[in-house]
Amino acid sequence: GDSVTQMEGPVTLSEEAFLTINCTYTATGYPSLFWYVQYPGEGLQLLLKATKADDKGSNKGFEATYRKETTSFHLEKGSVQVSDSAVYFCALTKEAGTYKYIFGTGTRLKVLA
Amino acid sequence: DVKVTQSSRYLVKRTGEKVFLECVQDMDHENMFWYRQDPGLGLRLIYFSYDVKMKEKGDIPEGYSVSREKKERFSLILESASTNQTSMYLCASSSGDWGVPNYGYTFGSGTRLTVV
Numbered sequence: 001g002d003s004v005t006q007m008e009g010p011v012t013l014s015e016e017a018f019l020t021i022n023c024t025y026t027a028t029g030y031p032s033l034f035w036y037v038q039y040p041g042e043g044l045q046l047l048l049k050a051t052k053a054d055d056k057g058s059n060k061g062f063e064a065t066y067r068k069e070t071t072s073f074h075l076e077k078g079s080v081q082v083s084d085s086a087v088y089f090c091a092l093t094k095e096a097g098t099y100k101y102i103f104g105t106g107t108r109l110k111v112l113a
Numbered sequence: 114d115v116k117v118t119q120s121s122r123y124l125v126k127r128t129g130e131k132v133f134l135e136c137v138q139d140m141d142h143e144n145m146f147w148y149r150q151d152p153g154l155g156l157r158l159i160y161f162s163y164d165v166k167m168k169e170k171g172d173i174p175e176g177y178s179v180s181r182e183k184k185e186r187f188s189l190i191l192e193s194a195s196t197n198q199t200s201m202y203l204c205a206s207s208s209g210d211w212g213v214p215n216y217g218y219t220f221g222s223g224t225r226l227t228v229v
Contacts, residue, residue, distance in 0.1 A: 034217060036218075036220075041222075042222050042223070043117075043203055043205075043220035043221050043222045043223045044156075044203065044205075044218070044220040045220065046217040046218065046219075049217055089155065089156070100158055100161065100171070101156075101158075101218065103155045103156040104155060105153060105154065105155035106155055
């Protein structure tokens with residue numbers, strides 16, 4: 001079946017370090033891909049999305065490129081801040097026939113000052 | 114600002130109680146969802162609804178039911194609460210017609226339920 005695999009956390013970085021959180025997926029057809037972020041004590045917020053191969057989603061300095069050849073959607077940021085500390089979820093949904101998302105298990109990011 | 118509002122942030126209930134979790138959205142979205150979030154397991158879909166009075170089971174519906182009498186409101190019901198239902202419950206909504214890519218959820222802030 002369809003699935004999303006994220007790197008295990010927690011990821012601990014110093015402020016201004018480069019961030020990569022890996023996400024790979026298994027899915028038939030042409031899924032749309034998403035990154036959600038969950039700050040402490042809150043629900044999930046959509047961070048960015050990409051709906052077709054080679055699309056790049058970007059928001060708040062974060063980027064991810066939909067790579068169909070490697071079935072990946074890695075999240076990157078050039079310079080993290082303490083305020084980026086959160087849990088990040090990669091997710092997919094299929095093009096048609098379902099409303100359901102498949103979420104990864106989440107990766108906790110801690111940024112130290 | 115668009116919103117999904119969950120009625121309670123924290124709840125403590127006793128084993129065997131009937132528990133109602135309420136969710137309201139103000140975006141006129143067709144689709145609404147209930148997830149539970151547990152450490153190491155990520156988000157798991159309990160039920161979803163794509164129209165008023167319509168509901169579909171998700172991946173873990175056992176022990177739960179739902180109600181959607183109005184478009185903006187989606188309720189999750191724990192028929193007889195048990196300790197293994199202690200969790201964070203997240204409601205979400207989205208627009209999108211059947212067959213059209215879903216462009217993202219709007220989530221509520223969550224209800225942390227403890228069953229003792």
